[in-house]
Amino acid sequence: MNPSATLSIESISVSFGGVHALQDVSLTLEPGSIVGLIGPNGAGKSTLLNCISGISRPGAGTIRLGETNLIGRRPDQIAGFGLGRVFQHPQLIPELSVLENLMVANHRTLRYSVLAEMIGLPGVRRAEAEARHAAMQVAARVGLSPSLGMVTGSLPYGHRKLLELARVILMGARHLLLDEPIAGLNDAEIDHLGHVVLDLQREQGLSVLLVEHNMGLVRRLCNHVVVLDAGRVIAEGTADSVLSDPRVLLAYLGEVPADA
Numbered sequence: 708m709n710p711s712a713t714l715s716i717e718s719i720s721v722s723f724g725g726v727h728a729l730q731d732v733s734l735t736l737e738p739g740s741i742v743g744l745i746g747p748n749g750a751g752k753s754t755l756l757n758c759i760s761g762i763s764r765p766g767a768g769t770i771r772l773g774e775t776n777l778i779g780r781r782p783d784q785i786a787g788f789g790l791g792r793v794f795q796h797p798q799l800i801p802e803l804s805v806l807e808n809l810m811v812a813n814h815r816t817l818r819y820s821v822l823a824e825m826i827g828l829p830g831v832r833r834a835e836a837e838a839r840h841a842a843m844q845v846a847a848r849v850g851l852s853p854s855l856g857m858v859t860g861s862l863p864y865g866h867r868k869l870l871e872l873a874r875v876i877l878m879g880a881r882h883l884l885l886d887e888p889i890a891g892l893n894d895a896e897i898d899h900l901g902h903v904v905l906d907l908q909r910e911q912g913l914s915v916l917l918v919e920h921n922m923g924l925v926r927r928l929c930n931h932v933v934v935l936d937a938g939r940v941i942a943e944g945t946a947d948s949v950l951s952d953p954r955v956l957l958a959y960l961g962e963v964p965a966d967a
Contacts, residue, residue: 711738712773714759714790714882714914719768721754728754729765729938736882741908741915743929743946747958750935752918756884760792761785772882791880795887797871801860805851805870808859809842812874845873849903865896872903883915889924901927922950934958
């Protein structure tokens with residue numbers, strides 16, 4: 708998959724029984740951009756991420772990464788195209804160390820047979836050494852080097868969020884879906900994660916679709932913001948423009964302040 712491919716979401720609609728979770732939703736994630744996806748609870752943000760990552764299938768519309776149609780493909784196939792999702796609650800193996808969790812993610816990219824591994828061929832040992840080196844580099848990139856030997860279940864919650872992000876990067880993701888990545892973090896952890904995301908975008912050209920309620924982080928990171936309410940796009944533009952839009956204020960606050 709071309710790392711400079713554009714993620715294009717066009718006219719996506721999803722219904723659960725008689726409930727319209729998404730209605731004619733469109734957005735574009737250009738290479739190297741950070742797009743915010745915001746809206747009140749129940750607006751349809753997680754439903755859209757589920758459609759993009761292959762967990763759910765929309766009833767109408769198209770989702771393409773470059774020229775590749777993602778609709779109908781399995782989540783592991785979509786991940787193989789370079790699209791990785793970081794969930795609100797980290798999906799880790801708590802009994803393993805930080806390094807072992809990273810190595811598990813890295814094994815997805817290794818190419819050798821089970822027999823070659825059992826025999827211990829030189830190529831396997833070389834590939835394992837390279838995978839370990841790559842895991843340690845990514846750990847350093849997100850600030851987890853001091854924790855490599857720790858059991859993951861004993862990590863502070865903020866470090867588990869960083870480990871989840873590092874695992875997705877190791878799996879070759881070029882397009883990140885971040886689902887409320889700072890939920891449960893303190894101010895210092897939020898600041899550090901924000902720096903990590905910006906550095907990945909600037910230095911590696913990664914693109915990011917950020918679902919987040921923290922408007923300070925949205926203003927800091929996002930080039931473009933899309934606002935959902937009741938399954939529809941009600942506004943999009945810069946963070947400052949959408950956060951002053953009367954429709955957005957009404958959706959979040961239930962009324963438009965007199966000074967808006």
